[in-house]
Amino acid sequence: MNELWRDYSANQDNPNTVQEIDPQVAIDNGVVGFIFRAGSSWTYKDPTFNYLYPKVDGKAYWTSYFNFSPGADVDKQMDNWFSQHPKSIKGILPRFAANEINWNDLEPYQIAAEFFHFSNRYLEREGERPGIYTRKQLADLWLTPFLDADWLNEHWWWIAQYDANKYTEQLDRAIIPPNKVKLERCWLKQTASEIKGFPGEAESTFIDRNRFQFENMDEWIAENFGTPVPADSLESQIATLTGQIDGIVSLANTASLRAAEALSKYDTLSQGQVELVENGLKYEEWIEKTDKDLIHFVEQHTGEIKRLEQRIDGLAGGHSHPKWMRKLGLVID
Secondary structure (H helix, E strand, O other): OOOOOOOOOOOOOOHHHHHOOOHHHHHOOOEEEEEEEEEEEEEEOOHHHHHHHHHOOOOOOEEEEEEOOOOOOOOOOOOHHHHHHHOOOOOOOEEEEEEOOOOOOHHHHHHHHHHHHHHHHHHHHOOOOEEEEEEHHHHHHOOOOOOOOHOOHHHHHEEEEOOOOOOOOOOOOOOOOOOOOOOEEEEEEEEEEOOOOOOEEEOOOEEEEEEEHHHHHHHHHHHHHHOOOOOOOHHHHHHHHHHHHHHHHHHHHHHHHHHHHHHHHHHHHHHOOOOOOOOEEEEHHHHHHHHHHHHHHHHHHHHHHHHHHHHHHHHOOOOHHHHHHHOOOOOOO
């Protein structure tokens, strides 16, 4: 496979030049996917995102990436990202967090801690991990020395295949994963050199080449994009949906436990009449915010649980839960 994906990176900040980009030309010439930048940090929204994604929606695979800023407020960054690309605008693919900037001049271990918090908070809010876009050299400087392999491999990786200080050097080779990261978790590679697009595609800008990691392409498409595959059994489908419900409940329990631990910590330490500060807030303010976050989390996922339960009912022929559970041997009278 050759260049299957597009990342229109150059001149993306200029709304006037984005109108000269025509993704349909790329689609007509065999490009099957696009990754558009949604924004950066907690304030910047890329003005080209809302112009470009409707042009490919329903015609090609697409998603967004977001420039994560270590040291900036995590929730504000996600609010900015999701305001551009909410889940209601599906796109098909996971969103990717770009981890390649250090505007606040943090130490490597601090960047790892910031991204660890960002990814875990993303999981709490979205029920899945973000993808990670970075270079191997940066991942092995900022992330892999400080984070364990299991956690790292819960993410999909989009790897920029060039040396940290050689931005124009083309390394046309298979993905070399970051340390501790399995090759099968590396979903996409981006080569370093930019190219001209097809005639009429992007007259005033260059294009980053993005390619599937060849060995993973067929499996990824089959599992995620609706390519015909053998239908799962009724039992397997219900078990999958039940597992999703269990996962949501587990996340809710984790969030509740975190809130309870925070309250306990506050009760214990406040007896010493120490003014406590957490994330820039007085501790009682932070406790209140944590409670609100938990309530929002539960409300957000209650509807999802009901939707999954309705799908289970439908698969089981519309019977009530005890009947389909009995049918699978999950309930004994």
